[in-house]
Amino acid sequence: MANEKISPGMQQYLDIKAEYPDAFLLFRMGDFYELFYEDAVKAAQILEIGLTSRNKNAENPIPMAGVPHHSAQQYIDVLVDLGYKVAIAEQMEDPKQAVGVVKREVVQVITPGTAVDSSKPYSNNNFLVAIDRDRNQFALSYMDLSTGEFYVTELQDFAAVRSEIQNLKAKEVVVGFELTEEESHILTKQMNLLLSYETTAYEDLHLIDTKLTELESQAASKLLQYVHQTQKRELSHLQAALHYEIKDYLQMTYATKSSLDLLENARTSKKHSSLYWLLDETKTAMGMRLLRTWIDRPLVNAQAIKERQDIIQVFLDQFFERSDLTESLKGVYDIERLASRVSFGKANPKDLLQLGQTLTQVPVIKAILESFAAPELDKLVKDIDTLPELESLIRSAIDPEAPATITEGGIIKTGFDERLDHYRQVMREGTSWIADIEAKERQASGITTLKIDYNKKDGYYFHVTNSNLSLVPEHFFRKATLKNSERFGTAELAKIEGDMLEAREQSSDLEYSIFMRIREQVEHYIQRLQHLAKSLATVDVLQSLAVVAENNHYVRPSFNDQQIIAIEEGRHAVVEKVMGTQEYIPNSIHFDAETSIQLITGPNMSGKSTYMRQLALTAVMAQMGSFVAADKVDLPIFDAIFTRIGAADDLISGQSTFMVEMMEANHAIQRASAQSLILFDELGRGTATYDGMALAQSIIEYIHDRVGAKTMFATHYHELTDLSRTLAHLVNVHVATLEKDGEVTFLHKISQGPADKSYGIHVAKIAGLPNQLLNRADHILTDLEAHSAKLTEEIVEPETLVPEVKQAQTQLVQEQLSLFADEEDSQVLAKLRETDLMNLTPMQAMNLIFELKNML
Template identity: 40%
Template sequence: MTGGLSPGMRQYQAAKQQYPDALLLFRMGDFYETFGADAEIVARELDIVLTSRSSDSAGKKIPLAGVPYHAADGYIARLVRRGYKVAVGEQVEDPKKAKGLVRREVVRVITPGTVIESELLGSAEARTLVAVALDRRTDQIGVASLDVSTGAFSVLVTRSGSDCSGLRTELARIGPTEVIVPASADPDLIAAAREICPVVTPYPDESFAPGTANELLKHHFQTATLEGFGCAGLPLAIGAAGAALAYALEMHHAPLTHITTLSTRTAEERMVLDEITLRNLELVSTIRGEAKDGTLLSVLDRTGTSMGARLLKSCLVSPLLNREQIEERLDAVSFFVDHPMVRSEVRSLLHRSADIERIAGRIAYGSATPRDLVTLNRSLTVLPMISSLLSDPEVTVPAEVATAVAGIEDPGSITDLIERALVDDPPANTRNGGMIRDGYDETLDHFRSLSGSGKDWILDLQQKERERTGIRTLKIAYNRVFGYYIEVTKANAALVPAEYDRKQTTTNGERYTTPALREQEQQIAEAEEHLLERETMLFAALLTSLAGSVPMLQQNAASVAWLDLYSALAEVAVQDGFTRPVIIDEPKVLIRGGRHPVVEQHVEGGFIPNDTSMDGAEEQILIITGANMAGKSTYMRSLAILCIMAQMGSFVPADHATIGLVDRVFTRVGAFDDLARGQSTFMVEMVELANILNHVTPQSLVILDEIGRGTSTVDGYSIARAVLEFLHGKGKSGPRTLFATHFHELVDVEATLKRVRNYHLAVQETGTDVIFTRQLIPGATDKSYGIHVATLAGVPRKVTDRATAILAEVMGREYSTTPKKARYTQMLLISPESEAVEHPAVKALRGINPDDLTPLQALQALYALKEHLRGGGV
């Protein structure tokens, strides 16, 4: 009911009914006010005072909470970061000129996925809105991704999967801040989306309808067809893209002209990294969910611009599958590696570039600030220097670098306009003027002259009154509440002329005015009002003029981003000792001296590199055994990371790397309960394993760590062996698999499956102590050194001593009956103090001088060493 409400509250209620799911901030004078339930939420979330205003029609006090309008951006940003929608109800007419109630309208709805204002974005990371259209009959989903702050807009059609695993994979790759789904969407789809993004918004089904979406997209892009965007025959893509655009337009109440194109991607053009792999490999966030620090992204991100940082993250989670495209990126990185001076100069210039892409978006939207434009101007001035540096006829640049340079268009007309229009150090906003340069507009200069002469008149009056009254401390001041006034201290009250009119009493004295001062004050106020109106109008016109250059600015921003990416990857390659990988089509991997790029930065004493040799013909599956804490998981993760880095176009941490293209990386490492889904540790393990086995191809890379450990030994061993046999039989050459296990019985599989090989992480035993060497060597081991690890972890000595005794008892009982056949072939690393019998192969190797051998003799020596290994012993 609104019968007993004031006109202002009735106006508020009408606006609230239009946006019931948003917190409505309603401009009333110098504050944005919230009422009722909204006020209670705002007071709690912002930790501000909750009060109340006059009663409603039922006689009940209405909760009230407000924030100053000039500081509202900071408060809105906090609400949006916590997942709230905020509708901004603004005064759309001048209160001074309004007749009766000031007209107010909702001019903007700010949601986590539609933020464009610089004050609300907070960081350079992409703020992405995702729309999902689903067809259960075909098990297909259309996923549209829109970054309103930059205008980046793309769509993909892929399989969903009965458990929505395809949706989760795509959302995990994008990392959206908001997802919109059809209002009639299945609860399973909504739940899957919420696992990745907590802000999931139902949106009318009609917006996802291909026909409606098609018309909206054509109207927005001013085209007769969508064929040029590659999605004309993809109704799910059109539905998702149309819904995303419709939602953004509705929230912004503006045309969003900086969204100028839509790219259609295919699932086959990039390596698939699902949410589990992204988490386990800690590519962009840690397993604990912490952003960036301790991730591969933190190691690779040496970018100098926000555009480059966003592009790097996008490339990292979407490695390429086309070898030619990968090689082109590697050529670009190699160029900057091989030209250190050019790299240094380009990076120095890039660090002077602000976020051109986002400023262009704000120009198109009309929300760019004076400081945005001055910052843009400074950034644009470096572009010709970058272009000139990379256009030297004596330096041959690779295709990708040349393409990026060709995309840089001379921004001279823009920089000239901004320099003529704006002062060098403008205010943060246009609220109080002061941003337009003298000489830019004659009318503005005239108003400034009037305002300035009026203020000079005030200063002159102050001096005259001091001389006339004899009050040396008399001063004429101004504030927004009382305007201009003459201030006299109490000590000089007796000297105040009779014609002074008292205006206000203060603690230290009195404030007065005079007819002449009032008249001059009115003239100054009128001049400054005209001045502010003119300056605001000129700035708006400047934005309108610049809006036509937004496509050019976006093109320049894209070129800057690619050059930033290539030079940054080159910088990390040089500083961290990375090497260019060799990319081949065959399902092989040959790594010499491979390292984990993140772990190596935190290891005291240096990281121990390892070799890996895998091919589909002989070494498709490597069974990795070894002690707990020996480094099995780090080794396996490092191989997966090297493949991802190589296919994104980066150099890799290795002495040499030949990598056959990988279509998908699967990882199953660690163990945890998923209580939210009601799944035990073992169930989570089996669900992840099922996903791998149902989607793996011969071109995939599979990382499996301790399959079957969550159940009984017999069941676990049976599952682990069956998985090995399944992967071995998947194809004649793949998938390439690293299989770490403590089921030492599995090492016998090497004798029955021809493409399985045993390896282990060796240890060095010195009496009762164990040293983890982190070195991968051929052969298997049946020792886990679990008690030693327990000691290192701080388990009480009484427990570990008893465990040692029990182990000795069990081992003695096991070997006192029927002797067991040795299942391992490792070369034990024994401390120098221990007596050791030199292996015949080692003895033979010591007698060989490579410099004295012909190629044929070297080959014969190699065969002889192999015979020693087969027949020799320790």
């Protein structure tokens, strides 16, 4: 390429591409956006478009691919969805008037975190995140460019940063510092994020409050800089950066939210069968986004929760008014995003009509809220700004049948602008005016064949044959002479022709300029529109929660500060909705002030996990202000929920199920307080029996003695139930079963006390394993249990053992039985014989087991 002469146009392309090396460059050439070189090769493959070449006859033809400018958005969406950036280079002058190469500039860079103009309808937030660091302290700022929301906080460590990025479901992160290799690997490889780097801060006193910490200001300023660099325009819809604290909300990691299926079903990644699916009776896109936020960030402030509950109660108590309210919200469009389109300069007539239609609904909504006559709604009513002057402007200016385009006319209503009305009258009536002139002059002149014709050269003219030239009136003037006739004009005809020509040429330009002027006027209302959007979204979410509460017979929970959990006949709200109320078996959950741990035993498939999730889901619903699925509920306000439910390898980071399990357990134990809720399901099963049991017991003891959090610990280690004798704040519960004629039925009901046996073989039967296999397993189990009991009796009388030693001894015998029954001289048995079991502490017993296992 170096030896070949580059054309001025290609040199321009190369110069622009050098400024945007990490983006696909769409280079406007006439009616197409063209891509060249490597961009063309990659885009042709990704977008499945034709790959051609420029300078086909050259030694090294330049690869080229293009997409039509009018349908470019769908191709841009594909690239951005896949995590690429796209730079749009437009022609900045009319090619007909350009001297030399047409001037081109990049007018916008679209990235995964800044995409706002997707061709696909969507209602979820698209958050762009920025992170910064000062020594060991981090700041995180995030923004949704399509709504103008802008937030910032400080975080203590990189783990918290990672968790918050996951919670925000961000696709792109702007990094303001040098990442370590490990941090970079986590963000790019494990989390699949696009990283963009920005070290320059954008100073904006209006958007970045001086009350923010220096580190928060840095993160927010760098995020602003990146947004301005990519969008290349003033963004009047951006809201001031709002400081928030993670601890101001119920804290949950991304893994916890996923295991509880809060915003999507973890197995299907779909909305269906999630809490969001259950609670979503919203009627507006703004309401849908706010509902997701409330689910994602439940409250920890009792007064704020009560305010939401009070309004839901008002809506429940007045069915007819609420029905009217729900109906009125159906006419509300996404004014939050419409405001951003105005700010971006992308709002079209259809957008303004949607905004106008929404504003006509706002007084109706306000009047319905006032009709409730409830003081609980006073603040909501007061916050609803009807913006009558903006509604009037749009109603009087924009034609209800206006097209989506802004250059072809038909936008502005008749009666809004005198000059435009005149143009339209001329275009509409000009032809009949000419016909009237023709008839009038024919009669006045006596030329019976007189007629008006038109051509591009002469315009409108009177056609007079040579035989009638003597009858031509004095006010006619000659325009052209032909062989058998002449063409004449008049001042009146010339005026109408001028008016018609001006109307044709100027009408659409005038409409365009009027529309742009109206759009500028709308821009002045952006902040008030954003405030209105928040108010309408709040109304929408609260009515949605009221509808769901009524349809599903939910109750209003109360809160206490004695750390008491009292749920009467509670249900897992989502499972109940999926199964139906007839099939679902409710469970009561009780923790008195002195109880911190419930140890749950019982067979797999019997409902332990559902029982645990029921409590967490009830807490989440209660703290977001919703009513809950139960007959009666009284809860403490939790500051955090930690879960380890279900097994999953983290293959990308090379971590086994057990490692993930231990990391999540550590996260909970290190961060939980006495006001937290911990749910651990089958912890320790990912390793050898003794390892797992030792860890499980140690974790239970640690939470009991040092953390004090309300904890549900489901386990298949029945031996752990003996802990209730030594741990004062632990109680045993189990899943009830019914045995009849050798058949077992899981009742899915939680009862007090420990389970008396395991039902693994029965679960295998439900799973459909062959009968021959199941019968053999039954036989082996009977032999093992009998042999174990006999050997245990021979070694020592069980009733003389302390519970911990009895537990260790029984496990030990079962583990060694088949290996050493006939090996009298075995080292292991010798060690066992010389051990004084009666004087072992629990820890010595566990260490002995560990030593014997190593000897094997």
